[in-house]
Amino acid sequence: MRYAFVGLGHRAELYVGALLGEWADAGEIVALCDVNRTRMAYYAERIGRDVPCFAPEEFGELLEIADAVVVTTVDAAHAGYVCAALDAGRDVIVEKPLATTAEGCAAIAAAAERSDGRLVVTFNYRYAPRNSVVRRLLMEGAVGAVTSVHFEWTLDTVHGADYFRRWHRDKANSGGLLVHKSTHHFDLVNWWLRDAAETVFAQSALRFYGPGNTPGPRPSRAHGAPRLGADPFLLDISADPRLKRLYLDAEHEDGYIRDQDVFGDGVTIEDNMAVLVRYAGGAMLTYSLNAHSPFEGYRVAFNGTGGRLELEVVERAWTPPHAAVDPTAAAGELAAGAWERLTLHRHWREPEDVPIGAGGGGHGGGDALLLNDLFRGPGDDPLARQAGHLDGVRSVLVGVAADSSARDGVPVRLTAGGTRLAG
Known part of the structure; x- marks a missing residue:
């Protein structure tokens, strides 16, 4: 090819x-x-x-x-x-x-x-072993018919902050985090449930990043700033040879500034989001995304007619002030001190810790499996992890509907199958 x-x-x-x-x-x-x-x-x-x-x-x-x-x-x-x-x-x-x-x-x-x-x-996160095990258990009916899902995702002040210094900070470029980032999460729920969203209601706000959310004057960018190296929110792109070559050395051509201040002007996306979704099959999703957490990871719980399934993942436990952490490092890779746990609670039975298996590398071990599917073909995959255009559409439209709902203060209905906005 x-x-x-x-x-x-x-x-x-x-x-x-x-x-x-x-x-x-x-x-x-x-x-x-x-x-x-x-x-x-x-x-x-x-x-x-x-x-x-x-x-x-x-x-x-x-x-x-x-x-x-x-x-x-x-x-x-x-x-x-x-x-x-x-x-x-x-x-x-x-x-x-x-x-x-x-x-x-x-x-x-x-x-x-x-x-x-x-x-x-x-959608690399489909391939992460922990998420694949969840899919298998739900397909097998481990908790019966799913009635509701609670999904909380936290981005830390390394990875989360990075969305507010690069092009993603402008909603015209990224659609906001409810589209750019949450499309991963909405796709996981769609895939886990084998269902499509019908109604979406949301609230969102910019509470941590952006102008006015920190005292005192701020530099417009990190490069050349007096507190570079002391302020953990200033990214030194000259210290990373790759970032320097891709961005700092390329600024003269298109004017793109990769290290803008996360508290500066021009931020039109939100950092706190809450979404309520009803699915065609009747399940309800409560979802939240926070982009300024002390740690990075997620918690998801499935309530069903036969019990409850809980997955808790801490991908990066915490970051010391001024630590040299690359915000572009592969998302989802379990760092030192991080952990994951999957627990199955059946009615009237002792909780069971479900083994997940190894998953080294980016996106919880999903990147390598995804690349194999892309370049060598998916083969016979009972979990149907390779995503086509309808999967992409359905995940995006939940985010688009959520952004519209948060802006207008009203629920948004999707047409049958979740493939287009109803209005």
Whole structure:
């Protein structure tokens, strides 16, 4: 397979590294596309040979030499590139979220239906062993019919803060965390329940980051700031050779500042979110996301007619002040001091600790399994972990509906199957 990449920021490394390493036998990288020549040059150097580089307006020419396209651009640009590649009959691998709007989702769904190309959305968390065991237990009826789900996700002040210093801070780019980040979580619930959302109600607020939420004057960015190295919210991108090459050295081309102050102007996304969802099958979901927690992880509980299943995960226990922690490190990898526990409570029986199994690497061990599915095919997977365009649409629309509900203060209904907004 001849793979082309569009969007050459940090996230592209997962797939570039795979095709240069363990999955090199599955295909070759034949083209790069980005708004920034410096970033393309970095990846061309990483690949180690001459690779044709294209500007976004030359994307049609890129499609002529590729069999498949990997889309890792800013989220708001996904729909345009995905549709163009599908309409050219190319296979597409796209980072979550599939799109940031209902209109973008509808356009991609239509393109996927008329195309011979295959579209895969990269929901790595489906592949994490702990989440896969949950799927298996629910499929086996371990707690009977699920009646409700409680899901709490916490981002710490390393990973969580990073969304407020980079392009994600502008909702026009990312759709906000209810779309960009929560699409992972809504997809997990959809997949676990094998169901689609029907009604969504939400509240959200910016309570920790953004202007006015910290006393005193702040620098507009970390680079060159007087307190760089002393203030844990200032990211020193010059200290990381890769971040320096991809962003600091590339600023002169497009003006993108990777180390903006998390308490500065321009933050239009929220850091506290609460969502209530009713599913077509009758189950109810209560969900919350907090982006300024002392630790990173999640808790999810399934109440059913036969009992309760609880999963608790601490991916990063805590971060000392001024610790040198890379906010771009693979999410979901269990750090030192972290842990996970899965407990099955059946009615009138002793609780059971359910073994999870090893899961080293990014996204709880999911990244390697996902890459194998992408580049070698999913094979016979009874858990159906590979996600197509409808999975991507259904997860995004829960987030889009939640953002709309939080803005307007009213519930939002989805049509049957959760595939489009009803209004």
